[in-house]
Amino acid sequence: MATSPLQTLVHLLAPWQSTFSNSKPIATAVIFVHLGALLFGGGVAVATDRVTLRARHGPAGDRVHCLGQLHMAHRPVLVSLGLLFMSGLLMVTADIETFVKSPVYWAKMTLVVLLLANGLVLEKTETALRHTPTSQWDAAVWTRLARTARVSIALWTAVVLAGTILVNAS
Secondary structure: OOOOHHHHHHHHHHHHHHHHHHOHHHHHHHHHHHHHHHHHHHHHHHHHHHHHHHHOOOOHHHHHHHHHHHHHHHHHHHHHHHHHHHHHHHHHHOOHHHHHOOHHHHHHHHHHHHHHHHHHHHHHHHHHHHOOOHHHOOHHHHHHHHHHHHHHHHHHHHHHHHHHHHHHHO
16 A cells, blocks of 8 residues: 655654654754744834834824834844744744644634735835935825734734644644
8 A cells, every 4th residue: 555745754854753752852952943033023023013014194204213123123023033934944844733623723724825925016115115315205105104004013913823722733
């Protein structure tokens, strides 16, 4: 009888699954990196989103400052997302059979993809504004930037909720 691709993957990942399951320090380190990156990256993103929402109707100087804050936030958020991806991959591969069958896991991954897409829109909008003289700023572009900030806050929150549900559902 032929084995399924999932069973082959489970077999290939068995040594890692055993290591992760039987080593509290390793499991603790991986989970800490995941939660720490979520706290740091999500915290920087949400704090910057709040600056964006406050600056939208403020004077041009506040908006210039906001764009600088947005620009400086990209690197730490991207580093955090990279750590989230790596630690998440380590956790998923430690119990691939459970996660691949979990609708909550796939819902969380969908939220992550939406978060990344929203971040791309935010970054492109912020870059366009930074390269446009303040006298030529369009209110519609600031409206789009504010919308992406609101969506960002909602998606970071939803990812945390989905992760919490996932831990308790598996």
